[in-house]
Amino acid sequence: MDTDEARVRLLDAAEELFYERGIQAVGIDELRSTSGVSLKRLYQCFPAKQQLVEEYLRRRDDRWRARLAAYVTEQGVPPEDRVLAVFDWLRTWFDEPNFRGCAFVNSYGELGATEPGIAEVVRAHHAAVRDYLAGLVADLQVREPGELGEQLWLLVVGSATGAAITENAAMAGRARATAQLLLTAARR
Amino acid sequence: MDTDEARVRLLDAAEELFYERGIQAVGIDELRSTSGVSLKRLYQCFPAKQQLVEEYLRRRDDRWRARLAAYVTEQGVPPEDRVLAVFDWLRTWFDEPNFRGCAFVNSYGELGATEPGIAEVVRAHHAAVRDYLAGLVADLQVREPGELGEQLWLLVVGSATGAAITENAAMAGRARATAQLLLTAARR
DNA sequence: TAGCCCAGAGAACGTTCGTTCCCCTATAGT
DNA sequence: ACTATAGGGGAACGAACGTTCTCTGGGCTA
Known part of the structure; x- marks a missing residue:
């Protein structure tokens, strides 16, 4: 998985989870597991x-x-x-x-x-x-x-x-x- | 300060802080210091x-x-x-x-x-x-x-x-x- | 084949937060 | 005066979170 695909998968996961449950209710770990993007790449795409x-x-x-x-x-x-x-x-x-x-x-x-x-x-x-x-x-x-x-x-x-x-x-x-x-x- | 007064002061502080900044943004400690109610009494009035x-x-x-x-x-x-x-x-x-x-x-x-x-x-x-x-x-x-x-x-x-x-x-x-x-x- | 680098998995760290616990003091009843 | 008790201050605890670090493996190049 390259960086661009990781970005999309992260944003897809973010949209699903943040909208459904609120922003603070969704942790980095859940974004990672839902998107299937590794932590390292996650922070490479979005430093925070x-x-x-x-x-x-x-x-x-x-x-x-x-x-x-x-x-x-x-x-x-x-x-x-x-x-x-x-x-x-x-x-x-x-x-x-x-x-x-x-x-x-x-x-x-x-x-x-x-x-x-x-x-x-x-x-x-x-x-x-x-x-x-x-x-x-x-x-x-x-x-x-x-x-x-x-x-x-x-x-x-x-x-x-x-x-x-x-x-x-x-x-x-x-x-x-x-x-x-x-x-x-x-x-x- | 008796229990009833503590309740009022806590609810006053809660109203001011929760409304102004959101619920999760306000911690118990700030509610305590703003209301002037001790932690013990706070949990006596509101167990959670x-x-x-x-x-x-x-x-x-x-x-x-x-x-x-x-x-x-x-x-x-x-x-x-x-x-x-x-x-x-x-x-x-x-x-x-x-x-x-x-x-x-x-x-x-x-x-x-x-x-x-x-x-x-x-x-x-x-x-x-x-x-x-x-x-x-x-x-x-x-x-x-x-x-x-x-x-x-x-x-x-x-x-x-x-x-x-x-x-x-x-x-x-x-x-x-x-x-x-x-x-x-x-x-x- | 040997060396190098990048990526993944997840442990670790530091902080924050809700909640509980401990210690000390002040007061009220006898 | 002595004891029992309630209350205040704040340390301590455990969990959760965002972020960083470490280790490992796999593929690419010389």
């Missing part, structure tokens, strides 16, 4: 656990947003329905068996106050999501597109967190209905 | 850290909801404005200098997956908030009051989490505007 954590979050950010954007684009629907498609995709996400809320919200709650690096990655993720929503809204004829984008983001965050705590994927539908309302109200 | 954590969350649940309910009642406004007053109170909460999001969402992200007792307290808190909102909605003439209550809860959770991550209290205003929209749309 914190770096692996931040890489894990960055990669998850990329992939999560890519999955969302791909789904929305694939629908091939007009701009307003693209916004609603975001919430349709959330529903499929909430339905995944290992869904446990937004990894960034969870990480922020766990380590945002102590590890500035993590707080920064979390903020960057959510800023990117807000930008994405703002981009969708920019194609619409609405009053105050900026405000609408922020409100939609609020629905995304709220439904993800709410669905995790209640273990009820129906939260996506409620967020979608609310988004629908925001869209028609903002139309001009 | 986990019990102190759960008590902290339960007390915070009580107090948080009491503060919210008191504010809403004090406004002396008609039912529909009482719902909006919830978001006015959120704004004052977000503006508090040590605001760091919903303690229950944070605790859930940190320990919800590993400590079932904590997950339970978190769910109980959010269920109680949903019940409170459902009570406010029950006084209104709306279609599907249950659904409206859930949507309002989604806005509360989303704005609290969003305000914490962006460090921007204006999230309360956006949630309020969205709630306003939900109210007028549901009116019958």
Whole structure:
């Protein structure tokens, strides 16, 4: 196994374990045994656990947003329905068996106050999501597109967190209905 | 210092420290020095850290909801404005200098997956908030009051989490505007 | 074949943390 | 005044964790 493969296996293991149980609950030893990467190579790829954590979050950010954007684009629907498609995709996400809320919200709650690096990655993720929503809204004829984008983001965050705590994927539908309302109200 | 006073001082210290920095980031030693309670009495009051954590969350649940309910009642406004007053109170909460999001969402992200007792307290808190909102909605003439209550809860959770991550209290205003929209749309 | 280097396995180290134990003092009851 | 007891301070313990070190084997080169 070369260095690149080790990196991937480590990040795969990190994603699975950190998301499922939290960051501090997963030790280096478990990452090693799950990934099958030796300790020496692990520290060669990531000289400290914190770096692996931040890489894990960055990669998850990329992939999560890519999955969302791909789904929305694939629908091939007009701009307003693209916004609603975001919430349709959330529903499929909430339905995944290992869904446990937004990894960034969870990480922020766990380590945002102590590890500035993590707080920064979390903020960057959510800023990117807000930008994405703002981009969708920019194609619409609405009053105050900026405000609408922020409100939609609020629905995304709220439904993800709410669905995790209640273990009820129906939260996506409620967020979608609310988004629908925001869209028609903002139309001009 | 008697046992009762020690309990209060410990819970006060726990609230301050756990909320500010996270649960695992705060050790028994710091709780001891901050509260001024001796180790022996600490373990007399709470035989394990986990019990102190759960008590902290339960007390915070009580107090948080009491503060919210008191504010809403004090406004002396008609039912529909009482719902909006919830978001006015959120704004004052977000503006508090040590605001760091919903303690229950944070605790859930940190320990919800590993400590079932904590997950339970978190769910109980959010269920109680949903019940409170459902009570406010029950006084209104709306279609599907249950659904409206859930949507309002989604806005509360989303704005609290969003305000914490962006460090921007204006999230309360956006949630309020969205709630306003939900109210007028549901009116019958 | 001999020498060299890299990688893997896992022992070892130092620290931190929750929890327990020990010792000393101060006080209350007789 | 003497003893019994509870409480405070803090050392000690055992486990867990992140990180480093050591030993060993295997493949590559001269």
